[in-house]
Amino acid sequence: MRPxxxxxxxxxxxxxxxxxxxxxxxxxxxxxxxxxxxxxLCADPTNLPFSSDSPSQPGFYVEIGQALAQALGRPIAxxxxxxxxxxxxxxxxxxxxxxxxxxxxxxxxxFMGPAVIFSNAFAKQGYALVxxxxxxxxxxxxxxxxxxxxxxxxxxxxLLASRDDIQKVTVLSPEQGxxxxxxGKADVxxxxxxxxxxxxxxxxxxxYQIQLTEGEGLSWDAAIGFAKxxxxxxxxxxxVLPQLQGTIGALAVKYGLPTGQPARFGATRAMPAGTTTGxxxxxxxxANVVATETKGDxxxxxxxxxxxxQGDLQRNLCALPRPRRDPERAEDRPAAAASPLRRRDARExxxxxx
Numbered sequence: 001m002r003p004x005x006x007x008x009x010x011x012x013x014x015x016x017x018x019x020x021x022x023x024x025x026x027x028x029x030x031x032x033x034x035x036x037x038x039x040x041l042c043a044d045p046t047n048l049p050f051s052s053d054s055p056s057q058p059g060f061y062v063e064i065g066q067a068l069a070q071a072l073g074r075p076i077a078x079x080x081x082x083x084x085x086x087x088x089x090x091x092x093x094x095x096x097x098x099x100x101x102x103x104x105x106x107x108x109x110x111f112m113g114p115a116v117i118f119s120n121a122f123a124k125q126g127y128a129l130v131x132x133x134x135x136x137x138x139x140x141x142x143x144x145x146x147x148x149x150x151x152x153x154x155x156x157x158x159l160l161a162s163r164d165d166i167q168k169v170t171v172l173s174p175e176q177g178x179x180x181x182x183x184g185k186a187d188v189x190x191x192x193x194x195x196x197x198x199x200x201x202x203x204x205x206x207x208y209q210i211q212l213t214e215g216e217g218l219s220w221d222a223a224i225g226f227a228k229x230x231x232x233x234x235x236x237x238x239x240v241l242p243q244l245q246g247t248i249g250a251l252a253v254k255y256g257l258p259t260g261q262p263a264r265f266g267a268t269r270a271m272p273a274g275t276t277t278g279x280x281x282x283x284x285x286x287a288n289v290v291a292t293e294t295k296g297d298x299x300x301x302x303x304x305x306x307x308x309x310q311g312d313l314q315r316n317l318c319a320l321p322r323p324r325r326d327p328e329r330a331e332d333r334p335a336a337a338a339s340p341l342r343r344r345d346a347r348e349x350x351x352x353x354x
């Protein structure tokens with residue numbers, strides 16, 4: 001008589017069914033592992049209006065990052081690092097694999113060479129004309145006979161240097177430019193647009209009109225930077241950026257960044273070889289800033305210096321204040337011999353950190 005193994009077979013079948021059930025539960029989790037990983041954003045903790053570690057006022061870049069993470073279906077995490085070290089910041093954070101993306105880098109092939117790749121541009125950044133509301137300012141001819149505040153060693157100062165029909169009022173920071181305007185010492189301020197917009201909103205009751213400018217050395221495209229190995233993430237970001245343009249535009253208004261049709265200025269200097277100035281789809285005309293450092297917000301501008309990061313891609317797109325010194329990081333201080341002045345050329349600051 002053949003032995004009865006039906007009990008053994010049933011047990012084996014139950015065991016196999018149990019394994020298949022476990023596999024069914026495990027495989028989807030592994031497939032979703034990448035989506036469950038947080039999008040790690042490099043950001044400066046004290047750099048309003050662009051970024052802040054304050055949940056109540058996170059900043060333009062941080063809120064873009066939050067919207068981007070939501071669109072990608074991923075949580076968000078932050079790697080906070082001061083941005084006034086220029087390229088050093090990018091190397092330590094983004095290229096050091098401490099984060100996945102850095103928002104607000106210049107979309108330029110010569111910024112960090114092939115080590116950094118970029119998304120499509122999401123904003124236009126540049127200098128702006130600030131004046132009392134109602135003034136018609138249309139290019140350089142609109143400044144004839146006016147007193148114009150320009151920051152020392154900046155592109156606007158270079159642009160107006162040969163114009164004897166325009167009185168230049170030299171200042172050392174965008175804050176001083178706004179003060180000269182407010183105190184009646186200047187009729188127009190030709191200064192860094194994002195700072196002007198933020199100060200106008202937070203310190204001057206939105207009393208001034210701010211018009212963007214465009215021209216070589218005056219404006220360029222801002223994008224999101226990634227390490228060169230992150231092509232898949234970059235492509236996914238590019239796929240969702242168009243649907244975020246409305247959000248980005250609303251955030252620009254929230255943080256006072258000037259928008260609207262820019263005033264066209266003639267060419268200043270030729271852009272260096274290798275510079276990319278093409279725009280991506282749906283670019284918002286927003287005065288933005290790249291790799292910026294502010295020591296506190298506008299309310300503390302009298303006590304603390306503001307450092308603007310990545311300058312123009314030629315020489316003086318954005319002049320910089322000397323950063324507040326940190327005695328615990330003496331090796332990171334800017335070289336004392338670089339300039340006896342309060343501000344340095346942004347491109348020089350970034351290049352000497354390379």
